[in-house]
Each structure stands twice: as C-alpha cells, then as structure tokens.
Amino acid sequence: QQQVKQSPQSLIVQKGGISIINCAYENTAFDYFPWYQQFPGKGPALLIAIRPDVSEKKEGRFTISFNKSAKQFSLHIMDSQPGDSATYFCAASLNSGYSTLTFGKGTMLLVSP
Amino acid sequence: DGGITQSPKYLFRKEGQNVTLSCEQNLNHDAMYWYRQDPGQGLRLIYYSQIVNDFQKGDIAEGYSVSREKKESFPLTVTSAQKNPTAFYLCASRPLSGSSYNEQFFGPGTRLTVL
Numbered sequence: 700q701q702q703v704k705q706s707p708q709s710l711i712v713q714k715g716g717i718s719i720i721n722c723a724y725e726n727t728a729f730d731y732f733p734w735y736q737q738f739p740g741k742g743p744a745l746l747i748a749i750r751p752d753v754s755e756k757k758e759g760r761f762t763i764s765f766n767k768s769a770k771q772f773s774l775h776i777m778d779s780q781p782g783d784s785a786t787y788f789c790a791a792s793l794n795s796g797y798s799t800l801t802f803g804k805g806t807m808l809l810v811s812p
Numbered sequence: 813d814g815g816i817t818q819s820p821k822y823l824f825r826k827e828g829q830n831v832t833l834s835c836e837q838n839l840n841h842d843a844m845y846w847y848r849q850d851p852g853q854g855l856r857l858i859y860y861s862q863i864v865n866d867f868q869k870g871d872i873a874e875g876y877s878v879s880r881e882k883k884e885s886f887p888l889t890v891t892s893a894q895k896n897p898t899a900f901y902l903c904a905s906r907p908l909s910g911s912s913y914n915e916q917f918f919g920p921g922t923r924l925t926v927l
C-alpha cells in the first residue's frame with residue numbers, strides 16, 4: 700500500500716521558534732508533495748507544495764525541504780506564531796490529473812505565546 | 813464567491829438510518845472527492861469522481877454511496893451498512909487541466925454523529 704509517514708504526531712514550539720515536521724514516502728513515482736494546514740472544525744487549506752525537481756521551496760515563513768534520495772520531505776515554519784497553531788498534513792501523489800493524494804496522519808502544532 | 817459548500821455543518825443520525833451529505837462547487841472543477849477524518853487517522857479517501865456519471869471507490873468505500881449527476885454536485889450517502897459512521901466528512905475538488913491541476917481544494921466539512 701502506498702504510504703506517507705508523518706512525524707511527530709504533536710509538537711509544541713515557543714513563539715518565535717522553528718517548527719519542523721517530517722514526512723517520508725515509499726512510492727518513488729510520487730512527484731507532487733503538498734502540505735495542508737487545518738484549523739479546528741475547518742477544512743484543510745493548501746499551504747505550499749513542491750515537485751522533486753527542486754530541493755527547497757520557500758513562501759514567506761514556510762519552507763519545504765525535499766530529499767529525493769532519502770524519499771523524505773519536511774515543512775519548516777520560521778518565527779512560529781500562535782496563529783500557526785493548527786494541524787498540518789503532508790501528502791503525495793503522482794503528477795497526473797487522474798491521481799489521488801495520499802495523506803500523512805497529521806501533526807498537531809501548538810505555538811505557545 | 814467561488815468555492816466548495818458542504819451542508820449541513822452538523823448532522824445527527826440514528827442507528828439504522830441512511831443520511832446524505834451535500835457537496836457543491838462553483839469552481840468548474842472536473843474532479844471531486846470525499847474524505848473521512850477521524851482523530852489521529854489523517855484523511856482517508858471514500859470515493860472520487862473525475863467526470864459526470866462516473867466515480868471510483870477509494871480506500872474505505874464500504875457502507876457509503878455517491879452519485880455525480882452534475883459537474884457541480886457530488887453527494888455522499890452514509891448507509892446503515894457503515895458500522896462506525898461518526899466522523900468529520902470533507903469534500904474536495906480539483907481541476908484536471910491548467911496550471912493548478914494538482915491543487916485540491918477542500919470544503920468546510922460536515923460533522924456526522926450517530927446517536
């Protein structure tokens with residue numbers, strides 16, 4: 700079964716610190732890797748995504764690092780803020796309009812004031 | 813406003829009853845998806861549809877049914893055969909062409925509770 704393994708399950712970071720969430724995948728054919736952010740009682744929202752032709756992508760305080768040989772990718776949140784407290788999901792899929800996303804189980808991030 | 817709407821926001825069901833969750837999108841997206849979310853389980857795919865009048869089972873389709881009679885609508889029926897239906901249900905859609913074809917957008921969700 701195609702899997703995406705996400706860690707840690709939960710994370711507490713102080714305001715201003717760096718939050719790091721890691722994901723590992725098995726299917727080497729995956730070539731689209733998005734991260735979603737979900738607040739309690741809401742639907743997930745696409746945060747940032749990367750394809751394996753680059754090793755890093757940055758959007759504001761959010762950075763994805765990608766290691767193709769290790770089949771791992773991670774989300775870094777710089778200068779973490781209490782408003783970043785949410786559940787984060789990594790996912791992976793084939794780069795095809797007809798593929799489906801395989802999600803990690805999520806990381807609950809709490810940024811303490 | 814363009815987006816995905818799900819209704820109702822909260823739904824209560826007695827055991828043995830079928831219930832239907834609504835999902836509508838005005839994004840002109842081709843594909844639509846239903847996910848189930850349980851605490852600590854991530855998002856699990858129930859059904860998806862890439863074209864009107866066609867749909868495929870996801871990883872946990874047992875006890876659920878769908879229809880796709882219109883491009884904009886993808887209702888999910890939770891049948892009495894679903895043994896543990898209490899969960900948060902999420903509908904999503906995405907285009908199958910264009911620069912954003914990999915971007916999947918989610919609705920606000922429906923929380924179903926079986927009494």
